[in-house]
Amino acid sequence: MSGKVGVLIVGLNGATANTTVVGTILQREGVVSGSSFKKGMLTEDGCLARHDLVDEAQVIFGGWDVTNASAYEAAVRNRVFDGACFYPIRYKLREVKPMKAVCTSHDVNEAITSENTRNGASLLHKVQGLRQDITLFKKNNGLDEAVVVYLASPLKMRGARYYTSLEEFEKGLLNNDPGITSAMLYAYAALQEGCPFVDFTPNITLEVPALLELAESNNIPLAGRDGSTGQTLMKTLIGQMLKIRNLKLEGWYSTNILGNNDGKVLSLSEHAEVKMRDKLSVLEPLLGYSDFHHSVNIEYYRPRGDNKEAWDNIDFLGWLDQPMSMKINWLGRDSILAAPLILDLIKLLEYAHRIGEKGIQSHLAVFFKNPLGTKVRGFFDQYKLFSDYYTSLASKKEKQTDNVAVAAQAAFPKYH
Amino acid sequence: MSGKVGVLIVGLNGATANTTVVGTILQREGVVSGSSFKKGMLTEDGCLARHDLVDEAQVIFGGWDVTNASAYEAAVRNRVFDGACFYPIRYKLREVKPMKAVCTSHDVNEAITSENTRNGASLLHKVQGLRQDITLFKKNNGLDEAVVVYLASPLKMRGARYYTSLEEFEKGLLNNDPGITSAMLYAYAALQEGCPFVDFTPNITLEVPALLELAESNNIPLAGRDGSTGQTLMKTLIGQMLKIRNLKLEGWYSTNILGNNDGKVLSLSEHAEVKMRDKLSVLEPLLGYSDFHHSVNIEYYRPRGDNKEAWDNIDFLGWLDQPMSMKINWLGRDSILAAPLILDLIKLLEYAHRIGEKGIQSHLAVFFKNPLGTKVRGFFDQYKLFSDYYTSLASKKEKQTDNVAVAAQAAFPKYH
């Protein structure tokens, strides 16, 4: 594919979004090598070799945030990269500035009261603002296509509603219904503007029937929910091994410490609720039984910064019910694990849109803690879904191409 | 399948073999439940549901050992089970007594000088003794079929030869060639007596072309090498995840502590050599590159007993070459992990023999650290090999059955 692709990120100055922006520009400006840039990406898999995805040189970043800092200032504050590292691209980073965010009562209190938000109480007014933002971003950058990625903090889910039809949702918009969350506003605006939408957070947005209906009628592909970067990834991996080896899980205790803003928000129980639901939902469908003790703890721990550390204790029974255990200490980096997956998802959704796919792309389950549209929870089964999909798609395409070539030959026999 | 199946174990009184015997009898006598007995078994997988495997009630145990203790005395010494647990079946266990073992210079020194070994320096004499042992065991127990499982300590590999033809090997037998190990003698005797042979240890036995030739000509299925029970299992699991997620391995440090006899033998560097080779061989073919630091350490540590503990430190690079790591502390039980796999292999090789398979059964890769006959090293890829094999075999069988039924219908139309 040639041409440019817009990427509009909700939460543009958060650690993950900002890391994605900084890293991509570092690569574009030649500061980091192509090989280091590809690490952690699933689109490097052989199954995608015969598909024509956009590449990072084609991406133009924008988005919304409750702070109005530039990507440069955000990078300084996020401390994912050492300042010396992004100093050479500071001018490029200063050009990336967020538009005003929209909030509802489900947002973190700090966000609601922040300065860089769109005033006016009416939901309709907010949605129209977002749609205008998208239109202008495309126009100003001469873009045909833009993908919207939701990376803002998990919302309070209390009072959020699962609108069962588009009609009901739009009535809610008119009535300023408190069941509509800010994330739904972004999704609605994106879908109305023809933009594929990725939800990398545990919000319920893409479970709302009204929004699925809209995606369907507007032919928009969607992907979600809740990026699987570390501890849950390990859980889907080891869980599947226990299943295959017929080792009976007795208990799984998981704890996480992280010190970035995500950690701070997740230390608020109202905001952690959806995250916990996703983290806890993974084992039962994978193992096929539920008589085990499963507990997950997330804790804000300042000294860790963006480095996310997890400790898992797994108890299982082997032959003759003999107890054994395994402990895993994972020392990862939140944004570094997430950023390449976000780039993957941007590329894959843009591609899906281009080839005419719509609705939840359930073959992308391998990217998510709580993948929508499928019950598959084992890491390797999810990878197989992914890899089989693109392999068979490639074969289909090639067959079509061959047919076209044959047809062409038939039409213009003398030229061949 | 009805009828009895003999199982002759080399190293009958070692912790793993003895645990297999004790546990199976505990189950047969109703001391442990069927559900606890099935834990840790791969033959419980759905892909085997339509195959007619023998069950544990049909198995009769025997074998060879350098000690002449009964299974009861061995259980007391091995301390895998609490004495109170196997006290109720003590009479049954006292009936299981080993035949005299054969040794060569490759065996542990203690074994060579032990009392329960077959005298006489000639290799031919030893082999004939073993063949007679098998014949008599089958005759005395009224058996048609017996499987031989090698579970003795890893041998010193110095001087062992890869005999390229059966002729050359048999010449060696006549000449008492020091390149022939005791394990080769067991394998040769088993194959000559028509017994499937499993090598659960890191010896080179099943890499010797002469023995493969014999298995081929005698239509005997084989499986090996080196059971994958804990640390290597985790390595094939996590290695495959790193590969799929395109995370670059920088280093993998593995250490093991175990306090059983296996640990004692492996603390002798001559005997550890083959084990280390297997443990170290797994990552490169799985990842497809070799520029990482890989180191494995095995240590005899008395207080641990049969409880095998491993600690792994894994360093990898993510996006933009950012370093991350993971540490795994595995608290397993050596014999408890191995025993159900050994029962699996007995059942699967007996079945393979019954349906006419011969040579290395490479679809059993998932059981082994260094599976013979295949380059597949990822745990999930190995499991897929296994599961696809039995699934497709079942379909084939059913088609045949249908064809037979159809043929029968054609032949006797009026009866249908």
Add this chain to the structure above:
Amino acid sequence: MSGKVGVLIVGLNGATANTTVVGTILQREGVVSGSSFKKGMLTEDGCLARHDLVDEAQVIFGGWDVTNASAYEAAVRNRVFDGACFYPIRYKLREVKPMKAVCTSHDVNEAITSENTRNGASLLHKVQGLRQDITLFKKNNGLDEAVVVYLASPLKMRGARYYTSLEEFEKGLLNNDPGITSAMLYAYAALQEGCPFVDFTPNITLEVPALLELAESNNIPLAGRDGSTGQTLMKTLIGQMLKIRNLKLEGWYSTNILGNNDGKVLSLSEHAEVKMRDKLSVLEPLLGYSDFHHSVNIEYYRPRGDNKEAWDNIDFLGWLDQPMSMKINWLGRDSILAAPLILDLIKLLEYAHRIGEKGIQSHLAVFFKNPLGTKVRGFFDQYKLFSDYYTSLASKKEKQTDNVAVAAQAAFPKYH
């Protein structure tokens, strides 16, 4: 000392108390060896060699509990010991049965509604009942001395009052003041009956000035608060090392998983409050600064049973502010660590009473998470307090003995 000593435990059937009873009787009946019985005891320290402590053969157990099970039934339920282990002493254990407990609104709901509690709403009535229990227990067992040990679940502290004088407290008793907790009733009864009192839990009981006043006027020694058995012990140890080595603590994250009843109660935030306070209070006075992140998490995790597991992550800065860290995984056994300390405290408080000591015995700080009467928090400093106290006490005693002998010689010169 000759003669018998009564030990009345509040929470007699809980895991820790019951383990103390079972183990002591196992030792008395010769089932376990003296050497194994002494493990984990501080009174085995050389500094106590010249002091005449009671020994376990002299102890007679009794106490109160909200269940009326015998020590045998409690042992079966607590699962700290394998049933086979205490089967030989079952008759002795069946004789140990609790008296009816008293509760207030601060107790766990299950306790309040349990059957084995003393009826009647009046606090005075309850206290009188407890005093009678003590009198009768002493009388029936022909005892001169009894020590009361509080081992029941941590109470809800909301509403509990720090009565500043005995007068105020006794007025509260008459008025059924809701600021009086059940633990205060036990302490008050014990002190009125002349019994030394140990608080091995995080309750505030021994911080109440009224009760300290009573201990003072009745010449009763006290010890508390909150036994230091595992994670906090390690914290006082490593904290002191960091202090000495001048390594700057940046953060300490502690998590605990345990599956016994204590774990269940501590999973209730109201009851965990006092425990957390103790666990969190230890580092600041030890290090002398507070600019670090300290977080403690306790989680009920069924599969662990009485085996208490902790994971600690410690971040510190070394030379030139370079960050380093240490992770500790502690696999302990709650009751097995506590029981010998409880026996130590019984012996030491009985002894203190005998030699005329009264009030908080601050030299016993080494036993407690939040030792009363001292600011010393480093493990080794606490041990030094302990060891210096008994060493100097022994010297003093010997000097007195010498003086007496000298005086005697002077008085009766001809007899010498």
Add this chain to the structure above:
Amino acid sequence: MSGKVGVLIVGLNGATANTTVVGTILQREGVVSGSSFKKGMLTEDGCLARHDLVDEAQVIFGGWDVTNASAYEAAVRNRVFDGACFYPIRYKLREVKPMKAVCTSHDVNEAITSENTRNGASLLHKVQGLRQDITLFKKNNGLDEAVVVYLASPLKMRGARYYTSLEEFEKGLLNNDPGITSAMLYAYAALQEGCPFVDFTPNITLEVPALLELAESNNIPLAGRDGSTGQTLMKTLIGQMLKIRNLKLEGWYSTNILGNNDGKVLSLSEHAEVKMRDKLSVLEPLLGYSDFHHSVNIEYYRPRGDNKEAWDNIDFLGWLDQPMSMKINWLGRDSILAAPLILDLIKLLEYAHRIGEKGIQSHLAVFFKNPLGTKVRGFFDQYKLFSDYYTSLASKKEKQTDNVAVAAQAAFPKYH
């Protein structure tokens, strides 16, 4: 103390020595703060407040190395610090260049064949060269005092001799006796030139009676052996706790991975021998018994660089012989932990020399894995030795000062 102090380091370009040099100059030039510089130092302890130690501004570095790189080039190669960090002081670092090293057959092969070594086979010639180096270094820098610190790689001990008298040693010098190691040559030269000598490595140098005799007759203080920075520090800490709590050690398995040059040399078994001896020697004298399994493993692991990681598994028995365990994962930095201790030792030995102390300074045990001159092995007991020594020294001094003052007053009554 005013004036300058020379510090001559054997192995000046190794990671630890070079880190000490770089960090000290960073502090002197104001790049790092005083507070960060003091972290990890024991001389910051209150017990030294009343002693007049030199400070880092007074230190002038020099020394010997088998490479002739400047401190700047060495810092680039050692990768302990990020290049950006020491760039501002590059000119100062380039001035610090090593003199030619001396080697004997006990050195690492690479060292023996390196270019920056003093030619000539004769030991006498080498010693004279070293003495001249010291003389010139002092003269060129206008120094009265210099301390020599041995930080080179551990030597092969095979064939090294414990010369029982100075006479015997000097005869060996004349005869080029192969029992004399290069480390002995450095120590001998230092002692002859009146320089205090620190051995921070596991070599036997300071156990050689001949050298102790020389130190005694020349009034030189010594300190050693083998700096205690991480794993052994933890061992002396936890070992002492087990001792006090009367918990019986059953087994201690320690493994270390490190990727710097020290790690490389220690992966050679001949060179690891002395290190292992020190690491293994610590527990028995501390605990007072030896019936436990103790095993230590050191492994060169490239990806770790100078970051030293250790994993320890500790098994112990508690009450009634119940087994428990603890696992410690230490993520330290070799040079960062060692450098402040080296500065401490320089200051303390210079001071000892100044106040007239000589021979092994056994009160410095807390710095060493295998402290000479004392059997004390518990961390806290060692710290007490240290702290009591300086506290009592200060009191003594003050008393003297007071006496002098009193004497002065007596002499000149009218001036007071």
